[in-house]
Amino acid sequence: MEAALIVLGATAVALAWALSRERRLRGADADGHRRELSEQRSKREAELKGQSERTAALFDRMVEGLIVIDAAGRIRLANRAAARLFGFEGPAAGKSILETTRNHEVAAVVGRLSREPEVLDHEVRIDSIDAPRFLRVNALALRDGAGAADGAILVFHDLTRLRQLEGVRQEFVANVSHELRTPLSLIKSAAETLLDGGKDDPVALARFLNIIDKHAHRLALLIDDLLLLSTLDSGGLRLEKQPMALRATVQDAIDDLQPRAHARNVMLENSIPGSLVATADQERIRQVIFNLLDNAIKYGRVGGKTVIGGRVLANGRIEISVVDDGPGIPKESHERIFERFYRVDKARSREQGGTGLGLAIVKHVVQAHGGEVRLECESGSGSAFIFWLPPGAPPQ
DSSP states (O other), X not given: OHHHHHHHHHHHHHHHHHHHHHHHHHHHHHHHHHHHHHHHHHHHHHHHHHHHHHHHHHHHTOSSEEEEXXXXXXXXXXXXHHHHHHTOOSOOTTSBHHHHHOOXXXXXXXXXXXXXXXXXXXXXXXXOSSOOEEEEEEEEEEEOTTSOXXXXXXXXXXXXXXXXXXXXXHHXXXXXXXXXXXXXXXXXXXXXXXXXXXXXXHHHHXXXXXXXXXXXXXXXXXXXXXXXXXXXXXXXXXXXXXXXXXXXXXXXXXXXXXXXHHHTTOEEEEEOOTTOEEEEEHHHHHHHHHHHHHHHHHHSOTTOEEEEEXXXXXXXXXEEEEEEOSSOOOGXXXXXXXXXXXXSSHHHHHHHOOOSOHXXXXXXXXXXXXXXXXXXXXXXXXXXXXXXXOBOOOOO
């Protein structure tokens, strides 16, 4: 009996130990499973975070502005281009589209997506302190698996530069039409007067023939300048670069302009050192200097003085300056002075004549040589047009 009890006791102990071991193993397995689930969850969260960061980085590299909104109309994501276009700082997530863009037209586009699946090529104007901006908006409504509204994606293309160029083109066409119409009208009027009997009067004949000749020459100059600008714009101008003595080139331009300078009692002084040499197309640089001097004579002071100087800069470039002592140019015109047909004083410019393309040609020719041109002046104290050219070896 005692032996049976001992056996039973031993069996019970073994069974209890086995059950305890099984519970320990099961607990260990459960802990391991939980740890594995936790590790997988952490790994998945890290992957999702990395993917989200890569997506955000990709969106931030886009040239186009991008805004993604949720079903409640709150912003989920806005890239850097969108922040730049609309001028907002800091995170936009969670804000409304109107609060972020401050533009009712953009908010109206989002409103349309509740009725339309997409909105394409809608133009929006953004008014700012500097100048208005123009954007093209393409928007797409998002749907979930059940077909319910799930927000929208809006993509913004900046059309501002395109609109500015379009405005320049329209202004250019209008200006060319005006500049062509004026001499053509005078030529036509003079010819009609001669045909109506003016040719029988020797005095009238001479006067009207002079008018025809003068304005035909003006037309020829305008067409030549337009053709040159067209060639410069297309990159088709071939420069015959060679070492050139600048003093002699400047003196040629001065000699040609002496009659005009004498008519306004303007002194032209050539202060270019005889040793100054640049590598350039001599004929084109002569045209640059001629245009700058012609402007100084026309718009400088009657009885004034214009000095053409030059020097070698520390970096080896050749700098040329044309400085007059006239009334100067208002500050608000400095940025536009090199535009085609731009005139500071339109009435005086037409009285003085010219095509209105001289400074535009100066800018383009200098840039074609790899140089730059700038204006330095204070209103009432004269003007200084300064440009630089690459250096050259002395001519043989």
